[in-house]
Amino acid sequence: MKNLNINNLVRPNVAGLKPYSSARDEYQSTGSEMVFLDANENPFQTDVNRYPDPQQRSLKAELAKIKNISTEHILLGNGSDEVLDLLFRAFCEPGEDNVITLPPTYGMYKVLANINNIENKEVLLNSDFEPNVEEILNSVDQNTKMIFLCSPNNPTGNSFSEENILEILESFNGLVIIDEAYIDFSAKDSWLKKLQDFPNLVVTQTLSKAFGMAGIRLGICYASVEIIEILNKIKPPYNINELTQVRALDRVLRKGEVDTEVSDLLKERTLLSEALVEVKFIEKIYPSDANFILVKVDDANKRYDQLLEKGIVIRNRTTQPLCENTLRFTVGTGEENEKLLKALRSLQ
Numbered sequence: 001m002k003n004l005n006i007n008n009l010v011r012p013n014v015a016g017l018k019p020y021s022s023a024r025d026e027y028q029s030t031g032s033e034m035v036f037l038d039a040n041e042n043p044f045q046t047d048v049n050r051y052p053d054p055q056q057r058s059l060k061a062e063l064a065k066i067k068n069i070s071t072e073h074i075l076l077g078n079g080s081d082e083v084l085d086l087l088f089r090a091f092c093e094p095g096e097d098n099v100i101t102l103p104p105t106y107g108m109y110k111v112l113a114n115i116n117n118i119e120n121k122e123v124l125l126n127s128d129f130e131p132n133v134e135e136i137l138n139s140v141d142q143n144t145k146m147i148f149l150c151s152p153n154n155p156t157g158n159s160f161s162e163e164n165i166l167e168i169l170e171s172f173n174g175l176v177i178i179d180e181a182y183i184d185f186s187a188k189d190s191w192l193k194k195l196q197d198f199p200n201l202v203v204t205q206t207l208s209k210a211f212g213m214a215g216i217r218l219g220i221c222y223a224s225v226e227i228i229e230i231l232n233k234i235k236p237p238y239n240i241n242e243l244t245q246v247r248a249l250d251r252v253l254r255k256g257e258v259d260t261e262v263s264d265l266l267k268e269r270t271l272l273s274e275a276l277v278e279v280k281f282i283e284k285i286y287p288s289d290a291n292f293i294l295v296k297v298d299d300a301n302k303r304y305d306q307l308l309e310k311g312i313v314i315r316n317r318t319t320q321p322l323c324e325n326t327l328r329f330t331v332g333t334g335e336e337n338e339k340l341l342k343a344l345r346s347l348q
Contacts, residue, residue: 052242080219157288184210186289
């Protein structure tokens with residue numbers, strides 16, 4: 001929606017909110033030696049006795065270089081889940097508004113909707129795991145604030161067609177959230193390149209997958225300056241701790257290593273897909289643009305339990321819509337994948 005007025009979407013109480021101003025918001029370091037007596041911190045050095053940068057400027061600057069985007073379009077969260085929660089809290093009025101999700105998909109969208117008392121309208125993907133655009137748009141009403149698209153999708157692994165996503169972006173007078181947690185494993189371009197074209201587009205990414213930093217909890221939101229300003233109003237002042245900022249910056253600065261690891265995982269994904277064809281009880285292997293492979297088996301519950309007994313933990317997705325008797329295998333190291341294949345071949 002190219003003529004979107006973001007002020008018509010934001011909750012009135014958030015629009016009028018004066019955000020908390022922390023000590024480190026009011027004073028920004030110039031690099032000079034200063035005596036800090038403003039934030040009631042412990043003065044004895046522990047490496048973490050000072051509050052972290054509330055706007056994570058150094059980390060955002062490096063991300064901006066990698067993504068070729070201004071830092072004004074970036075918000076960082078305590079994992080992508082905090083970013084998603086902020087979107088709910090900023091734009092959805094509890095007990096009144098609704099969002100649309102497309103199962104099978106990432107389960108936290110529904111959880112966050114429930115936490116925030118927002119109706120979650122579910123429109124199932126079609127048999128090809130693509131958005132049913134006509135049904136999605138028919139489900140929109142005057143209180144629909146957001147549509148969530150996970151692409152590449154979890155747990156199916158496929159990327160949605162550009163045509164389908166464009167139709168939703170152009171037709172929906174609300175926010176379209178494209179969750180790109182797995183974009184680094186896809187040959188398709190990120191929707192970041194379309195950010196300037198669609199003021200209703202929000203792209204979320206993470207350092208948990210390709211960057212291998214799930215333990216530090218660092219999620220990223222890319223959106224218009226107006227949306228980022230709104231989210232900054234309501235985010236906790238120090239939501240990204242100092243240890244996370246330091247580790248994330250170090251990893252981002254070694255992007256070449258990340259690219260090598262991604263390349264290795266893509267090779268392993270191909271090898272694993274080819275080898276899974278020979279497993280007798282696997283009935284279908286779904287194409288993947290992610291770092292996992294979804295397969296259909298004869299009896300998912302049985303096979304899951306058998307693999308656990310052999311010391312291998314996978315994900316049983318059989319309870320998800322359109323995913324009856326499916327298992328999800330994360331692509332591991334060559335050694336881990338070979339252990340998985342050996343176990344699968346031995347099952348009766």
